[in-house]
Amino acid sequence: MIAPPPPYVMLEGSSGNNFRPPPYRRNVPRYNSDYKKKSGGRSLCRFICCCYCCLFLVIIILALLVVYFYAVYEPEMPSYKVEKLEVKAFDVQPDFSLNTEFLVTVKADNPNSNIGFIYGKDSSVIVMYTDSNLCTGKLPSFHQGEKNTTIMQVDLKGKSEFGSGLQEAYTVNRDNKRIPLLVKVKVPVSVVVGNFPTRQFVVFVNCSLLVDNLAPNKKISIISSNTTFDLKF
Template identity: 65%
Template sequence: MNAPPPPPPYVMLNGQGTQSGNYAPPPPPPHRRNVPCYNSDYYPKKSGRSGCLRCICCCYCILFLLIFIFAALALYFYIVYQPKMPSYKVKGLDLKSFDLLPDFSLNTAFLVSVEAENPNKGIGFTYEPGSSVIVEYTDTTLCTGALPSFHQGPKNTTMIRIELKGKSEFGSGLQQALQDSESKGKIPLLVRIQVPVRIVLGDFSTRQIHVFVNCSLVVDNLAPGKKIGILSNTYKFHFQL
């Protein structure tokens, strides 16, 4: 007879294994968790970031402090000095020559009287070289000149006399327009003034600013040696730093 087969090394009972003989199943491997390794140099340090924030905050604080100081100085200046704009008025216009030449050019000489009034107390003005005065008729320049350089103190009114001379093209169309205006007794002229000025506060002088004055006049005649009457005038002012 054949011999029976050897018994198995283990049998299963209720889903669990029991050892039989010398064989033992290997234990299950332990559950391990791989923790990634990070390089500390990859991320910026907190100390450097906080240092940048402190620097930005310090800059903003300095900026706000400067704005506050300038605002306080401007308020003090306004309360103490109460600044007002100076005024300029054309008070007189004398025609010295108005000669039409055969080549249709016009030689003109004017004497313009300008009243400059400084209503401020404690504030003066220094009128510097580089000014210009222009008299125009219907966008045609008749003559040019310049204001004298002088200092105007507080609460002062100064009368300035300006000599203007020029030669301009004066065609038949312009002559006819001028004759029509003279017949009506209303001749429109434009006096443009540009002057560099410094504001003076005691011993302190500001940087140079440019004052522009446009004076639109209507006069009754342009006859040499005859008194010119100013029928109306309109002024426009603006400044440029």
Template identity: 50%
Template sequence: MDYGYNKDNVQASNDPPPYHPKYVMLNNEQTTGNLRPPPQRRNPPRYNSQHPSLQSSSSGNGCLKCICCCYCCLFSLIVILTIVAYILYASFKPEVPIYNIENFQVNSFKILLDFSLNTEVTAFVKADNPNSHIGFKYGKDSSVIVNYKGTTLCSGKLPAFSQPNDNITTFSVGLRGQTEVGSALQESLMADKKAGKIPLLVTIKAPVVVVLGSFPLREVVASIHCSLVVDSLAPDKPINILSSKYDYDVSF
């Protein structure tokens, strides 16, 4: 039995086993090949301030802020105007003036040879201003029209005047007109005169300036629609107003 040993065999058995390194250094010649990154590698996206989605988001936020500011300003303005209007209303306590047609005086109401109706009427109107701090100025461009069943009998104008606060003013309005009437209208008028109930519609329109204290406001157009029923339209005789109804309207 040979117990001898070989020095070369002992040295070979002491060499470490072969293994694969975790990292490999590559030179420039080796990088020219088709190399791929390992499957576990991540490529996080880079932040780009010029990205279209970021630009649209920032511009949308700016528009939203602008709209919110506009709505806040509008809401604040409405609140301020409401408070001011309430203070003015509580201070002045405005009331609608009261208008009444007190009486009618018929000067002429007859059918002429050309079958036209000649009408001359004087209306007496009372204007009552119950306000303690508000006055009214009535302009020149006014109109008063008297209708009978859709046909204009006569017309005229209100006098221009100023009405102070806590005041009652009575004035007369001259109305004249000449209207062609047909046989149907004549028969209807004769039947109403015989019954003692003649319906009339008096329409008054006048430009009015409201005066708060000593400060005039903008001009408005006041309209009054007065439905009257009188017992007669005979000239130079007293006329009784059997019923009346008033409707008011204001246009700016």
């Protein structure tokens, strides 16, 4: 017995030779979209860790250099002192102005065996009485070597207001032979290690003096003095 042929189904819109089989469909490979994100995150973490390690290494090297410097050179701060004060002029004018001329002797002592100092040009010295500037001047520019003591004489001149209030206060201090003065020094300094000067910084020195008189051409006794200083990098 012969089996009947399979049923034939005619698709709409197809006739004769226009029939084409459906195209072969390929399976498109799928990629995990989280792979790059995870890989990029790990790379960033590694980069940050490397940066921190390099920074930590630099800090250790700098700390070792500082320890080596202090162990080898044993740096000490220089000391400053007003040794002497001379008054050449202290003239009160009829218009309540004051003309002054002082000569201040400053002692700078460098106790270091392997370190020198270069004192720059842009310095200033001011003598004040009760917040009033009496006279101003400048320190000389010079190189101070190792284990050296330098004596500087600084000429100071000025003209300032000297009203009745200041005159009364000065008269009381003069009669008591206890006149307070403040000597303010500002000077740029470079540290010299061997033959190599380092970065320049600014030294501020404040010297509070108590003297017995300010009479011109008369010996002045410094009753007491107190010196403080500060640094600005």
